[in-house]
Amino acid sequence: MIFEELRTVKLPRLSGNRPSRPKDDWLLRPEPFRTGVYGTEHPHELVMDNGLIRRTWRLFPNAATVAFDNLMTSETIIRGVKPEALIRLNGIDYEIGGLKGQAEYGYLRREWVDALTANQDAFQCTGYETGPIKERFPYRRVSETEAAVWPPPGMSLTLHFAPPERAKELKGLVLSVHYEMYDGLPLLAKWFSLRNGSERAWRIDSFTSEMLAVVEWESPVETPDRWDYPNIDVESDYAFQGMTRKKANRTTCWLPDPDYTSQVNYDCLTPLLLVSKPPLGPGVTLPPGEAFDTFRTFELVHDSTDRERKGLAQKRMYRVLAPWVEDNPIFMHVMSDGADEVRAAIDQCAEVGFEMVILSFGSGFDMENDDPAYIKRMKELADYAHRKGIRIGGYSLLASRTIGAEEDVVNPNGAYYVHAPCLGSRWGRGYLQKMRTFLERTGFDALEHDGSYAGDICGSTEHPGHIGREDSQWMQWRAITDFYKWCRGSGVYLNVPDWYFLNGSNKTGMGYREVNWALPRERQLILARQNIFDGTWEKTPGMGWMFVPLMPYHGGGAEAILEPLSEHLDDYASHLANNFASGVQAIYRGRRLFDTEETKRVVRRWVDFYKTYRPILDSDMIHVRRPDGRDYDCILHVNPRLAHRGLAVVHNPLDGPLRTTLRLPLYYTGLTDAASIREREGTPVFYELDRTFHAEVPVTVAGKSMTWLVIEKPEG
Known part of the structure; x- marks a missing residue:
């Protein structure tokens, strides 16, 4: 040297x-x-x-x-x-x-x-x-x-x-x-x-x-x-x-x-x-x-x-x-792939301000179907959605399924999801090509990819995509991430319930247990806020999705679902408030978003609220008080670069009104001496901050309700 x-x-x-x-x-x-x-x-x-x-x-x-x-x-x-x-x-x-x-x-x-x-x-x-x-x-x-x-x-x-x-x-x-x-x-x-x-x-x-x-x-x-x-x-x-x-x-x-x-x-x-x-x-x-x-x-x-x-x-x-994790569209899961039903859902989304439709699991949608007639029908739906200003996507299951002995992973300990095909098998390679071809030919711009590659090791020496056990994990990871990177470069939105953010995915679960959405509606609401509170320690609001069971999901009966929507409007409104006020988008899974004009107005009101405050709601979250069903719970959105430096959301899970004094930690708003704070669209009130950058703000919240506080820099 x-x-x-x-x-x-x-x-x-x-x-x-x-x-x-x-x-x-x-x-x-x-x-x-x-x-x-x-x-x-x-x-x-x-x-x-x-x-x-x-x-x-x-x-x-x-x-x-x-x-x-x-x-x-x-x-x-x-x-x-x-x-x-x-x-x-x-x-x-x-x-x-x-x-x-x-x-x-x-x-x-x-x-x-x-x-x-x-x-x-x-x-x-x-x-x-x-x-x-x-x-x-x-x-x-x-x-x-x-x-x-x-x-x-x-x-x-x-x-x-x-x-x-x-x-x-x-x-x-x-x-x-x-x-x-x-x-x-x-x-x-x-x-x-x-x-x-x-x-x-x-x-x-x-x-x-x-x-x-x-x-x-x-x-x-x-x-x-x-x-x-x-x-x-x-x-x-x-x-x-x-x-x-x-x-x-x-x-x-x-x-x-x-x-x-x-x-x-x-x-x-x-x-x-x-x-x-x-x-x-x-x-x-x-x-x-x-x-x-x-x-x-x-x-x-x-x-x-x-x-x-x-x-x-x-x-x-x-x-x-x-940076693609900051793409946080409002989306609906439609429980049909029929042309009339999907168009009707697209129309409703456009009317109330939703931004994406995904053809859900259980809808009959099949992204692996490469029949020209099916591709043509899906392209017509995509064209219709785009004319309405709506992005459209579909669900596809990769793991948690078995294809056959020649195509599944060969592992004496089984697959992580019990069953899984090998992405290095002929089927696996063909599957990823079908996904890409479908997206290219139809113009679909979103994919919900369930059961993504979970690190399964495959001992097969016959699969064309890997030599044997030692290279099977690496080659399958390369296959799935190459596909996701192609999606990112093509502008395809990716809902993936695995941690693939650094390889192009947009969103994963905020942190939830599927069967909890079969519980009675009141229990769902508090558990949902707990999921959001806990999930946002490591995720931005846009990195995680929640769930709203408009139709039955994992059982539960009539007390768990929101249909008919107009008959459970208070609970529906509470779900909307939970999600939009936290900046977390949910899977609204069903056939429609509203069934009456009143229901439509409620949905539209919360969509408008989110879009009005979208920059601050999509910003980082400070955890003030975790939901416990015994007292108020509170989260605080912060961003020192915005005019709305903060937005605090306060929920009251109790039957009667709740009066309390919030001690809001405002350091990460960038405010140092004072803050201008208003409740909803009310009159701003001047608050001095203490030496630890906290403001003490009295609030009253009606029973089974919520409110929000907007924090800004004082004038002068």
Whole structure:
């Protein structure tokens, strides 16, 4: 390696080594925090920094992360140097970069780094390049509510590596480790790519795309039954098998670090080695002339342990990485695919301001039907909907079904959803092509895709889409995410009850139990508000859907449903209030939205309310008081960038009127000294904020009713 090739003299210099804490709160004012790549006083060192986090690499004698700092808290994140990545090729393990010789792994002094040496058997750094962030995949913006910024603003850094000199058989392979740091939030992405410039094929048995020796979060002498992990959220786009981030996270591992022998825990089992790797494989073969990309790992550094603030940070991350989650259409599930019934539902949606119709499960709709006559009929319905200004889509079931022994996953433990076809089978490949063809030919612009790929492993050696067990998970994930990315680039809205947001899906369940919608109506209403309150800790309002059983759903009888709508108008209105006032759209499943003029007026009134306050209702939510059926419950929408800085929603589940004084936390509205607060469209009242940015507001709410408060900046 030549010294001059890796000098960072062309980069702007970052003066000083001591990180400084930011003066602004990035959740309120992200503009000052712009990403840069810098050189330092050391000739072989470079830094990515956005004022919130800073990561530092030495490039000689090999590339390695030598510092990772939380500038918001003035704390270091890592305590030691590890390889930048690991890869197993044809059964042999290789380190990517890294430096050796650190004797103590409890902490890392700057002067120690100069004495570290390169592992001659590792891939060696040959250079780097920087530039803007590139889009992960095409994104067609179809709604005015979606953010216009794509790709996200920030900077990228790529470190290039060549195989070790002594591994002559690896000649021609080029491995590049990629980093992205985003403007305005403490977030870093990492992945690597391998290009095969040799004349032979290579099997990628496994890989680790990130390895960090993180500072421990706790140091118990005895090994506890349950550990607390360091205050950093790590996830990847290799996610499946869950409606929540936690369940769908298949790649993040917190492991013991065998190099850290001086830790307090006697068993040396403290989980402080952060590793990001697939649970299996990938086990894929890389032919000559082709390239392989790993999944992307995203590292969100927190500046607080407060649950609300951490949730706001996570939601900001998704608004930046997946801006399509801000597309939050009002939609109906129609229980028919007959032309007359669907047109009637489209007409009703247009009359009351709904924006999307989805042909529901149980409607008879079949997206796998490629008969030309059926395609023609569906295209006519799509054309009719579009003339009315309505988007249209349909439901399709992937998992939870069996096709046959030759097409289903081959696994002695069964499938996650009991039964599932393999996406690498002939049927699976044909199914995804049918979905794409249907959408292209009909002009449908929404897909509700139930039972998406859930990570099933398939041991078949006969399926054309994978070789065997080891590559089956990777290849099926690639198949479904390639399809979802195509949908995103084509402007197709995706309702997917699994965590595929980072690969293009728009919405998943807010968090609900299906059979609860067969309970008596009054119980549904409070449970629904609990679902919304709990689901929005990690989801924006637009990321989750709720449910309204206009017709029977999972049984329950007449006391559970809303039909006839005019005879249960109070309960129908309460469902509408629950959903629209929270900014959460629900599946209104039935054959009609209204049956009388009075019903129509009620639906229209709540749609108009939502559209009047849509920007603030679609904004982030502060959790004031959880519904419990015993007292008021309250949520607070906040956005310091809007004229409506906040909108508080207060429900009274009791039979009689409820009088209380709300203590509204207004910090995230951006107001510091005072607020102008009005109830509904009433007269604004001036309130001073206390030292913790709270306003005490007296309210009276009628029995079995709700009200809302609009928070604005006082004039003058």
